[in-house]
Amino acid sequence: EELILHYLRNRAAAAPCPVPIIADVDIYKFDPWDLPSQAVYGDCEWYFFSPRDRKYPNGIRPNRAAGSGYWKATGTDKPIHDAATGQGVGPIKFRNVSM
Template identity: 40%
Template sequence: MEKSLPPGFRFHPTDEELVIQYLKRKVLGCPLPSSVIPDISLFRLSPWDLPGCGEKERYFFTEREGKNRAGRTGFWKAAGSDRPVQAGRSGLVVGLKRALVFYRRRAGGAAKTDWCMHEYRLLLLPSLSLSKACVERESPDWVLCRVFRKRKPSKNRCLLGRRSVQESEPSCLTEAEGEDGTGEVSSSSALS
């Protein structure tokens, strides 16, 4: 069950903390440092139906369901390639992070939405320290997901001389580039 944090506290973990302190412990059946991340069947729900709608970003544990990330109203499509998650000073790759975008099903195709997700997967390496008590239980193939709504471009315009420059905010692909290397998902690959 998800617990709320006391007033003034925010849950803003790094990629490394998500993989090592939460996902690794969840996969191995060890106690979590805090129970602020609930278990849900994420891919069966639409992003706007997820618990915690008032928060900017939400975190969930869910069982990995292969490449099928389809729900009732749409599907999650990968945007770019997996990025390594490294452990601090050692630089050891402990997990992978994938950016996904939600597409809503429409008659005759699908429409890209402004809902994004970062999916974290653990790489079980011999160098990861494992406790005997934690390894005893069999567990499903868990992933940790960070779901958020991409900020839309600002309507404010800066006037520079006679030109008008549209200001925009970062997209959900801030840390994971698109397949074409530009950080954007091309419209031709949106439905493939």
């Protein structure tokens, strides 16, 4: 809920985030073991804003090529609700990525 309401919504509206703890990193240019050094905040869990490149110019498949392999997206989409109202604020894709 906090990620959507305070960070992603602000990011989409080109408004400043309340606290600059999410780095802008093109994660596809890095191997997973190199990402912790790119993080602005966190010891065991990191969040990044990353551009989403397409594999083909007119397609919808993402380009997951990385430094020494490719990213494999796993995980599920989860509906997020406002704790105060119970209304849905949007889905978020939690991804555990591995190579």
